[in-house]
Amino acid sequence: MNLMQDLPQEQIIATDKDWWRGAVIYQIYPRSFQDSNHDGIGDLAGIIHRLQHVAELGVDAIWISPFFRSPMLDFGYDVSDYRDVDPMFGTLGDFDALVTRAHELGLKVLIDLVLSHSSNQHPWFHESQSSRDNPKADWYVWADAKPDGSPPNNWLSIFGGSAWEWSGDRMQYYLHNFLKEQPDLNLHNPQVQEELLSIVRFWLDRGVDGFRLDTINFYFHDQQLRDNPALDPARRNATIAPEVNPYNWQEHLYDKNQPENLDFLRRFRALLDEYPAATSVGEVGDAQYGMQIQAEYTGGGDKVHMAYSFDFLAAIPPTAERVGEVITEYEKTIGDGWACWAFSNHDVVRHASRWNLGEEARRLYAALLLSLRGSVCLYQGEELGLTEAYVSYEDLQDPYGIRFWPKFKGRDGCRTPIPWISDNQNGGFSDAKPWLPVAVEHLQRSVSDQQSKTDSTLAFYQAMVAFRHGYPALAKGSMELIRAADGVVAFIREYDGQRLFCAFNLTNAGQPVALPQGNWRQDLGVPFTAVMREEEVTLPPYQAFFGVKDDEARIEA
Known part of the structure; x- marks a missing residue:
């Protein structure tokens, strides 16, 4: 099924392959956008129902966080079937209908692909774990224990503890940079690369306009499994949970950011270039070398189109001096590459709370974000001026927060459902109890309330997005x-x-x-x-x- 083949030839010729440069992309976290089947969890049909709101905001594209089949231990970032929709979110037919509706409204569709790791419930991993000589034995990163039984090296997991988990089936350790239920795929294996690229083609053939690539710099590991050196404490500047997690105590020279990644990204880009205007934005998760990796991964026009920047996702307040430092470093480093800027997303405290911004300051920073050189990602609810929600321990869902509570409360506070109306305890998100509670203070910022006010935060975002589109200098200059x-x-x-x-x-x-x-x-x-x-x-x-x-x-x- 190749939906692109069904397009009239004149439409393909007229497609702007450069549409992504300077685009404004709206991130949808599907669990919390709109529930359509009364189970308290957002779904694809719910997104279709609310797409008009996104179109009226004036953005160019949507980025949908993972909706693939998954045990949901990391809420979709642990994939057990890359070619199907989890029943929680709907069906492949629902997805096709979403793409059709988005295109009718003039919106491009990007989906979130997790290629660095899968779920441990994926059939690939079951087979790989079963023995050391099965056809998929080398599809994941396996290594023998040290003579004393300890892990192969000192690599750490972002979610805490060792990045290695013991398997009694193979009597070996496997690598997991995130949860132990998220084993890392071995992209040094050509068969793994071929399979992942076939998945990319599968979704392009269904009509998607591109991909947000999760943890793009984690695809390859050092095959010698060398220990990471310690990081000077003065250079520790992690974005997420630095107060509880020693992950940022290492200089990550060997567990990610490997040179082999560039060749794989060239293969990925060559595949995208077969389609009229497909694009990609890679998430570069690295506190020390982020800007340098962005330049490497997006430069030359033969790898990913954009790199998702973490510079303004940190807790560091964006003072004028700090903004100037980022802009100066970006202009010095990026070359012909391209960044995608964001202030908030599904992994960090909402920036209105993170930087303690009042109403006027929120609008000012939105104007700054939408004036930077690069593309822009807006996170759902940002256009409403939503703050970080308090989620009690009893209501927590995020395994990261459950593990490190109360010093680090996890990521649930930025993932609570969108308030569509104010006269309903669930904000019009669902008729059932939502998977995360709707914040009471968010109800007064509902979409319905703000739609009727010309001086609302929503009205400001609509005006600022239109203003950006009105000046080519802001989008591409x-x-x-x-x-x-x-x-x-x-x-x-x-x-x-x-x-x-x-x-x-x-x-x-x-x-x-x-x-x-x-x-x-x-x-x-x-x-x-x-x-x-x-x-x-x-x-x-x-x-x-x-x-x-x-x-x-x-x-x-």
């Missing part, structure tokens, strides 16, 4: 950093002769900002209250300014 100090970030975006000056006051005090040389006109397409004079702009607290040359017009989105 170069970036020149002008200032990143004293609470102000300012830069110029330029594309095909169009120049846009963007300035952001990240503080609670008014700030003067000098205009670059030239004749500038303030664009009031988004509701900010900056005051422009001849050579200077006054930025009130948490306000932005967008200036364009007098002879340059904005495209009406």
Whole structure:
């Protein structure tokens, strides 16, 4: 089944292969988006029901977190069948209907592929574990114990403890960078690569427009199984749970980021290039070398298109100086590569809470995010200004949080259901008890309440996304950093002769900002209250300014 073959030839020719560059992508966590069958868990039919909301936001694409068959120990990131939908979420027919509806609404569809590991319930692993000489014996990473019975080396799991688990069936250890129920696939085996690429083709043939690739830099391991060296404490800057997990005490030279990955990504890209406009964004999970790996994995036009950036997913407050450091490093390192920026996702505390942002600050940071050079991911509920929800220990679902409670409460607080209406204890998400409770404080930020208000956070996001689409310079242009100090970030975006000056006051005090040389006109397409004079702009607290040359017009989105 190749849905692309059914497209008219003129439509294929007219397809913009470069649509992803500067695109705004909306992440849907399906368990928490909309329940359609009254079991308290979101599903594919529920996504179809609510897609109009996403389309009205004005984004270019959706990214759907995993919906494949799975024991759900890591909520879909432990896959037991890559070619089928878990009955919890629906059927392959539901997925096809979702793709059709998304395309009708002008939305591209990206799905989340987990190629570095599978579930231990996958038939591949059952066979691999059964003996040392079966056809799939080498499909996972197996190693003998040390003479004293201890694991083969010092590698650690992101979820805590050793990255090795003992199997009495094979009398060997297997590698798992995450839960012990998520054994790592051995991509050094050509058969494994072929099978994974056939899975990629399966979903492309069903009409998907691309992939978000989970933990893309974990695909290969050092075949010599060398120990990782210790990491200088001054360089420990992990995004998730650094206060409870020694994973970031190692310099991960050998358990990920291996050079063989580049050749596999070239094979992956060659497959995507057979389709008119397929794209990919890879999640680079590395606290020390993230920007360098982004450049390697996205440069040259022959690997992944974009790399999902962790720079603004950390707890570190994004001061003007910090934003300037990231922009400077990005411009120095990325070359012809491309980043996909995000402030929130399903793995981190929502940024409204993580950075303790008030209402005005949330909107300002949204404007900053949507003005950066690169593509952008918005996480469901971000457009409503949702904060991190409190989830009691009795209601926890995340194995990470259950293990490290109460010092680290896990990832459930950012995964609670979306509030669609305010006059219902479940926010219109489900008629049944939701898998995670709907936060009471979220009800006052429901979609229905905000849709009717022109000054709502939702209305602001709609205006800012439209503003970004109105200026090619914001989507695809170069970036020149002008200032990143004293609470102000300012830069110029330029594309095909169009120049846009963007300035952001990240503080609670008014700030003067000098205009670059030239004749500038303030664009009031988004509701900010900056005051422009001849050579200077006054930025009130948490306000932005967008200036364009007098002879340059904005495209009406």
